[in-house]
Amino acid sequence: MTSDGFRLTRQRRAILDELRKVTSHPTADELYEAVRRQCPNISLGTVYRNLETMSANGIIRRIDVAGRQMRFDADIEPHYHIRCVHCGRVDDVGSSTWDRLEKLASESTEYEVLGHTIEFTGVCPACKERERSG
Amino acid sequence: MTSDGFRLTRQRRAILDELRKVTSHPTADELYEAVRRQCPNISLGTVYRNLETMSANGIIRRIDVAGRQMRFDADIEPHYHIRCVHCGRVDDVGSSTWDRLEKLASESTEYEVLGHTIEFTGVCPACKERERSG
DNA sequence: CACCATAATAGTAATGATTATTGTTATGGG
DNA sequence: CCCATAACAATAATCATTACTATTATGGTG
Structure with missing residues (x-):
């Protein structure tokens, strides 16, 4: 196989675009709401899964700040x-x-x-x- | 009324004693397990409620570190x-x-x-x- | 000492964020 | 075009925490 199987889907592109647009380090559900404008029937699970995948791949950073919710940052x-x-x-x-x-x-x-x-x-x-x- | 209604119950005493004994900044469920040796049928809700009450009163400190669980500290x-x-x-x-x-x-x-x-x-x-x- | 208002409790249900599961859809290399 | 599989939407499960409810314990007052 030539690629590593990572597909830059419409959903991933939308999440990444949204995250790079803001400086507020949004939560998963904030990103979900924002991304729904581009992908109206994206699932919250998809947002979580892709935030996890992308932070595992070092594309974004997951910040485990005080408070109940995780936050995400395009600045790695x-x-x-x-x-x-x-x-x-x-x-x-x-x-x-x-x-x-x-x-x-x-x-x-x-x-x-x-x-x-x-x-x-x-x-x-x-x-x-x-x-x-x- | 002379006092402010705060009662130092057996349960509160046990939680406080346990918290002051350790340096590991335990979670609520860790304290629950430890305190059960003194109060075998204490409720987890009681542990949470008293940790909340005591940190609101400045008797202990609730530390909101990274990770899913709250931790507690007798050192204020x-x-x-x-x-x-x-x-x-x-x-x-x-x-x-x-x-x-x-x-x-x-x-x-x-x-x-x-x-x-x-x-x-x-x-x-x-x-x-x-x-x-x- | 007995009473009584109420603080506190045990047990349990509800909440909210996150993760796991499942059956389906989309994609891209051969 | 086909097929393996990455990714998806929808939904169920999990885990920490908080809220609720009926019951028990406590301490001041008469």
């Missing part, structure tokens, strides 16, 4: 996130990872340190506005 | 955690919070920054041993 470069404590929205924090932190962690535990994430919490601009007017 | 002082990518165990990283990080985050987003967590990932000593022997 390592970077930090900030999460709104009101609405759950997740945005990027423009800063690169800091290797010194991992050294610090490995010195103070018996763990073999593999990586780290920093998650900031705060109030996003939209919620600040809603607070002010509401 | 702010500190960082490290999570084993194999077994999910969570331990402390001996380092204090770093305010400069939050300033950095607020400068690169439009958020009003309220806080942050750092979660390290790695392999805990028990899993390292299991890898070596298994």
Whole structure:
């Protein structure tokens, strides 16, 4: 076989397009709602399965942020996130990872340190506005 | 009424004792199993309800780490955690919070920054041993 | 000490996100 | 054109957590 059997179907294209369009790190069901405009009878299971497949293949990144739902990111470069404590929205924090932190962690535990994430919490601009007017 | 109606029941005492005994930041069902030795017919719902009540009252801390389950900590002082990518165990990283990080985050987003967590990932000593022997 | 309002409980049902299953459809190489 | 199989839609199952309900326990007051 010449290809590895990975087919870029209409559904996958739609999910990927939608994910690349936004900066909000959407949840599976948010993507499902958005993608339904292109593929009206796509299944939620299909969205989940393809998000899983694509993150396993390194095409996208699954971010396991605090809260009940997984979120997804078209940016596969390592970077930090900030999460709104009101609405759950997740945005990027423009800063690169800091290797010194991992050294610090490995010195103070018996763990073999593999990586780290920093998650900031705060109030996003939209919620600040809603607070002010509401 | 003189008191605020908070009763330190046998069940609450047992949950709190168990949580203070360990450093592994157990999940609700782990605490449930442990507490059953003291209170054989305690309900899982009671464990959840009291963990919720006690963390709302600031007696304990609920930590929302990556992964599907909530974890709980008797140490209410702010500190960082490290999570084993194999077994999910969570331990402390001996380092204090770093305010400069939050300033950095607020400068690169439009958020009003309220806080942050750092979660390290790695392999805990028990899993390292299991890898070596298994 | 007995009473009573109510906090808290055990047991169970419901919820919500995710994963698994199943039978069907679509695709692309030979 | 055919066939193996990747992928699909629809739906059922799972798992952590929360909500509900009827019952029990507690502690202050008369």
